[in-house]
Amino acid sequence: MNPEQLNSPNDFQTIVNKIYQNEQFDFVGIALQSSEAPHSIKWDFVAGNTNERFRKIVLRSGIGIAGLVVRTGKPFWDNNLNHYEFSDEMYTPIAKTESLRSAVAIPIISPLTNLVRGVLLAGYRSNKIKISGQTALTLSQYL
Template sequence: MTLAENANRPNYQQVVDQLYQTSDFDFVGIALQSAQPPHQITWQYVAGNQSEQFRNIVLRSGIGIAGLVVRTGKPFWKNALRATSYSDALYTPIAASESLTAAAAIPILATPLRLVVGVLLVGFPVIWPLFNSAKGGRLFARIKSLDSTILCRGNGCGADF
């Protein structure tokens, strides 16, 4: 990566820190998908983490919360994440390593092509009443209120729902 490319890259840690400090989320993280095959997804920016285990989580599209959001390009929220096991279709290693019971995630979109390049995830170790389909819009509105130029790579993008 050249210095010019690095200068144009969003400051994802700033987004994570801002969201963590200005909200009651116990965990905030951003996972990014590699541009190189096999396009692995890794958690690279976090706040409120209990350990460094998140650094060892490597996913592919469709696996875990981040993989599901990358594959579908749609927001995700769920309570009772601990009820899933390794054999479930929605096994969530980030929830297991960070002891999350409730989580919500939105895709990070890039360029006018609107490709999903990453995932912004927030979570709690307890069931949170806002994580349901009736009230989920408020949560996503709060996350979306962040500077959308930080949540994208390129012009004309942002976290859309």
């Protein structure tokens, strides 16, 4: 699938499902910037969720690994997420509500402007598998 085709909501849900089925992640989610003001970024497409709390989360630019991806446009990963507390800069709400120990997040870049319009995040609840740059690369193949 090439980026130009990624516009209808179904496509993103398909991608999320595909990653969840093909890879071993415990949780996969895509957060997209809303086209309407105030353009908040929310987790619109998920797979492997254990509760519905993700719906309430509004992603904050620069906070947590997903927020860093939004701000910098670069992939981020962390293998030790569960030691961050609520007030920490690296506190990632989605990781907390889904009890993820490790997660990787890569940017979803708009083909028109080359700017970040969303985040694809995938993570593990156990620490058996370590996330590396390779994981981020694998993940980016799906976009």
